[in-house]
């Protein structure tokens with residue numbers, strides 16, 4: 504009895520809050536209709552395309568065609584990345600692109616609460632059962648962290664690391680160079696841009712550990728690759744990559 508009355512009064516408070524601050528979609532900011540689930544409106548939810556198969560089993564890039572078997576992409580055929588494998592939740596287009604922009608540049612940290620648990624779910628189903636990873640968010644340069652006020656990858660990584668068998672380390676890896684935004688660069692420039700940008704601060708923390716790198720977006724996989732190289736040099740065992748969104752294969 505006591506239980507249900509506490510719940511009722513919580514719901515009552517929520518109804519009042521909703522009257523004063525009607526809930527909006529975290530992506531497009533449209534007002535949500537009464538009875539609609541909180542978080543994301545149905546339109547934006549439909550606009551999120553999962554980065555499912557067919558995809559490259561190594562870097563996780565989804566193929567546009569949407570049919571056929573998983574197969575190695577051209578890039579991985581030519582040169583395998585330093586990480587074992589990577590996966591993403593969404594294709595980086597449409598509502599996912601909008602969501603990431605709001606998350607990163609609009610300071611909508613609430614999106615981590617919405618997408619973090621889903622990213623954790625993907626990690627749980629995808630990672631081999633023997634992997635008990637140290638979850639490492641891709642770091643921002645200190646200057647960018649000061650500008651933005653938060654590291655979007657860390658906000659996501661916290662949810663992933665909250666699972667049994669996982670641990671979080673957001674200090675092990677450091678970004679040394681203040682690099683221009685990746686979106687402004689071509690593929691080769693992008694790669695040159697991130698190589699040697701990362702350094703492991705505390706090698707003992709990653710020694711012989713399986714690492715799960717977490718980032719918001721992966722465009723070509725070059726950031727994950729550069730982080731992986733630094734971690735392997737420092738003695739890490741295997742590296743896996745997990746991102747919220749991934750650009751489709753060109």
Ligand SMILES: [Zn+2]
Pocket residue numbers: 528529530531532533543544545546547548
């Ligand atoms: Zn929306």
Ligand SMILES: [Zn+2]
Pocket residue numbers: 559560561562563564575576577578579580
């Ligand atoms: Zn690939």
